[in-house]
Amino acid sequence: MRDMVFEPGASxxxxxxxxxxxxxxxxxxxxxxxxxxxxxxxVDAMRQxxxxxxxxxxxxxxxxxxxxxxxxxxxxxxWHYIGPLQSNKTGAIARHFDWVxxxxxxxxxxxxxxxxxxxGLPPIQACLQxxxxxxxxxxxxSPRDLEQLAAQVSVLPGIRLRGLMTLPERSDDQGVxxxxxxxxxLLRDALNLKGYGLDTLSMGMSxxxxxxxxxxxxxxxxxxxxxxxxxxx
Ligand SMILES: *Cc1c(COP(=O)(O)O)cnc(C)c1O
Numbered sequence: 545m546r547d548m549v550f551e552p553g554a555s556x557x558x559x560x561x562x563x564x565x566x567x568x569x570x571x572x573x574x575x576x577x578x579x580x581x582x583x584x585x586x587v588d589a590m591r592q593x594x595x596x597x598x599x600x601x602x603x604x605x606x607x608x609x610x611x612x613x614x615x616x617x618x619x620x621x622x623w624h625y626i627g628p629l630q631s632n633k634t635g636a637i638a639r640h641f642d643w644v645x646x647x648x649x650x651x652x653x654x655x656x657x658x659x660x661x662x663x664g665l666p667p668i669q670a671c672l673q674x675x676x677x678x679x680x681x682x683x684x685x686s687p688r689d690l691e692q693l694a695a696q697v698s699v700l701p702g703i704r705l706r707g708l709m710t711l712p713e714r715s716d717d718q719g720v721x722x723x724x725x726x727x728x729x730l731l732r733d734a735l736n737l738k739g740y741g742l743d744t745l746s747m748g749m750s751x752x753x754x755x756x757x758x759x760x761x762x763x764x765x766x767x768x769x770x771x772x773x774x775x776x777x
Pocket of ligand 1: 583604626627719749750751765766767768
């Protein structure tokens with residue numbers, strides 16, 4: 545795979561700009577949001593990203609995110625929850641995030657919707673996570689069960705269903721990655737033929753975002769290529 549190569553010593557802003565240029569070169573014309581995945585990164589690093597104009601941040605751990613939101617409360621930011629949706633976290637997620645990327649079950653989506661309505665905030669924006677590789681270790685609804693889940697989630701009043709998300713297996717094979725990402729696009733297009741009006745494909749990370757954008761991604765979730773290595777939990 546062709547990983548992005550950064551100049552040694554490139555600043556965070558320079559890396560972000562290089563990523564934006566690469567996206568522009570690969571886009572099929574769609575607008576692409578760069579979600580800066582800041583899990584395991586310091587608030588200082590996030591402040592640097594904010595200073596370069598970054599506004600959307602992705603976090604995977606609720607407690608970590610709440611601490612950061614508190615410290616960065618002076619900025620107008622958009623917060624995306626990209627971790628696994630657990631039922632005991634739906635209340636906090638409903639109150640503290642603008643987006644969730646990993647909706648995989650109707651029951652938990654229902655709780656999230658109820659909690660969101662109780663919070664008084666507008667519906668939370670959501671993507672359904674699709675498991676395209678069939679690996680049991682990967683979370684996500686199977687393509688076969690996707691339409692049923694879309695039907696269930698799209699009627700929940702506290703959720704605004706925006707699109708689909710996937711987290712493909714790591715692969716050095718560009719062909720496999722193209723295949724996965726185009727599969728997600730085709731699934732989205734098929735749902736749209738049935739009237740779902742989905743405008744979002746959340747696909748692509750540091751190692752594969754170029755391919756994802758060339759296949760129509762509208763949100764790339766990029767951590768290490770912006771911030772460098774993170775503290776792993
Ligand atoms: C951590 C994470 C990312 C970012 O991964 P990088 O390889 O650091 O870009 C993207 N998506 C999800 C769901 C993640 O958990």
